[in-house]
Every structure is written in C-alpha cells, then in structure tokens.
Amino acid sequence: MTNQMKIISDKIVLNKNSHYIWAKSKSRMFSKACEYGIRATLYIAQKSLNGQRASLKAITHEIDSPEAFTAKILQQLAKAQVVRSVKGPHGGFEIAREDIDSMRLSEIVNAIDGDNIYKGCGLGLKACNAQKPCPVHHKFTAIRNDLKTMLQETRLLELATSLETGLTFLKR
Amino acid sequence: MTNQMKIISDKIVLNKNSHYIWAKSKSRMFSKACEYGIRATLYIAQKSLNGQRASLKAITHEIDSPEAFTAKILQQLAKAQVVRSVKGPHGGFEIAREDIDSMRLSEIVNAIDGDNIYKGCGLGLKACNAQKPCPVHHKFTAIRNDLKTMLQETRLLELATSLETGLTFLKR
C-alpha cells in the first residue's frame, strides 16, 4: 500500500488518478429494489389491516428509503398486482384483506427480481442441470430449494402481523 | 404496450427514445466475478493435481470466461493466496497439493465477494439482529447458516475430483 493510494472506506480504494481499483461486490440475496419492495409491501399490508392507505411519503419515511426510487418500485408492484394504487387526495397504496391472507413472499420477490435466485446455477452456467451438473450443483440444490420453499410458504399476513405486534422492525 | 416500444428480449424493454425501462435484476448468489473465480480455481486445482500449471489462456478457454476480466480476478485470488501465480515461460497458476486438501469453497468466495451473503440482513437493514429482527430475520437465519456451513465444509479437493472423474462440468 503506497502513499499514492487513498482508502475511501474498508471496501473502496482509489489509486493516484482517482481510479477505482477493487472493492468486494456487496452480494446480497435480493437487489436493493427488491429489499425496498418487500419492506414497502409489508408496511402497506400493516396499514391495510388497519383500514388505512399508505401514501408514498409515509412509506418512504417509515421504511427509510429513497422516495423517487421507491415510487418506481411501487409502480412495478402495482403492475404485478402485488399492491393496488389509488391516485388523488386520500390516495395511496393498499392491499385487499384477502390478498394479505393469501399472498406469499415469493410473489413480491418474483415481481422485482424474478426467480433466478432459486432457479439459476450457483456458478452461472446456462446448461447446468442434474444430468450435466456443475461441481457445486448438488450442494446448491438443497439450499436453493429451502429458499424457494421458504419464500413460497411465508405469508404476507404473518410478516405484517409480527410488525403490528412490535416483534419485528422495518427500519435501520 | 404501444408500438413505440421495442422488446429486446423477454427481460429488456426500450421506449421510443431507446431508454431502458425495466428489467428484473438478475439476482444471483455470487457476483459474476466470483462465479468465474470459483470456476477458474477449480480448473487450476484439477491441473495442479496432475502436476501441471494452468495458463490464463487455458483457463479462459476451459471455463469459457472473458480473458482480461478473468486475469483481474486471478490477481485477486493470488493476493488472497487462494492460488499462486508464476510469471514467464511455462508460468501460469497453481495451487499447492496441501492447499487443495485443506481449502474450502468459503475461502474463494470470501476473497471475491466477502461474507455479506451469509452475514447481511435479507432486507438490507443495518441493525437487524435477533434482538431487533426484521420481519424475515428468523426465516433467513436458517438458510443463511446452511449456506455458510456448506461453503465452509466443501473442500476444493472434493470439487476438483468430481471434475477429474467427469462427474461435473465447468462449461456452458
């Protein structure tokens, strides 16, 4: 490490010409869009259970997310019929009671990130399958299936209720 | 869908001004850099077991990856002492036999992507923990731990051997 380099954070390093050298990619289960989408949906569900709509402003305040970006994500969720949007005064976002009961976490994730996280190959190989497996294929199949099952079994109602009772949190 | 829009693929859509509208982010367990890194390391291990070095050219041919990008990743792996590099004629990359025995998949992943995938919160919350859990915290803890355990227990030797015996594959 010479004095010509500049450490920006523990992850980001610039050289003498301010060029980005290397930082470990913050790999995550879901994209940030998806994370915001899940958090927003949970808040909307909670409000809906109380017979109230959630406005964009209230949502972004409550889940601590960038407003304009969150608006885009909510548009997608509305198109995918995960949430319903209502324009005009007293408008906002809502989810029908019966949908809160039946909707699974997988539907939210699918609307934003698709299903690659539990369908694709762990090493990114296109034609990886049980007949022509990649070296980590069988190792990943189990974990992937667990994730898939969990997302498909977890109900929106359950998550919204744990928020309502103060057992879980959407911020920080 | 108006006639002013252009469908590029099932995921990518451009509007009349050729602006990108929305495509589900290809979320994956590991970054592409990490995927190439794992595949490259496995190939190098296989060659090393046969007493041979693997050149960059041979690696990129064998794992079907972009050459210059793979070179960068191999530099990182060399710095992290996952592989050893040798310059000059007959040079290339190699892994010591004892390291093939002891090295775990987690060491390769850590060198490229870090450990966020099995440490971070599923909803991206900074201060999510068992005391102040996010709504999906407990659901994810199990899956995350399984992933962590699998990466820490899987030995390079095991994976390289399954390649050697033609049970698994690195291409396609």
Added chain:
DNA sequence: TCAATAAAAGATATAAAGGTCTTAATATCT
C-alpha cells in the same frame, strides 16, 4: 544479455443497478 513468454498493474470503456427530476394523468373536494 537478449528475445520470448506470461502475469501484474494501470487506464479506460461499457453495461447494469440505483437513484432523481420533471411533466402528465387521475381522483377529490369545493
């Protein structure tokens, strides 16, 4: 010691994700 070979380092380019801003559309209330 010189030519050839192979990786390291550095600079730059391109694509995708993340995020903002402005204008349009729609609903409500007076």
Added chain:
DNA sequence: AGATATTAAGACCTTTATATCTTTTATTGA
C-alpha cells in the same frame, strides 16, 4: 369547472459491476 393531492410515466443522472486495452515487470532459455 378549478384547485389540490396523489400516483404514473418518461427522461436523465450517478455509482458499481463487468470488461477491455496498453504498458510494465518477472522469468526462462538460447
């Protein structure tokens, strides 16, 4: 009908990940 509130749509900007190209350094063998 007009003023206001609220989301939708579109254009644009910024940062990060992915990828390439050029120059430098180390090693080998004639």
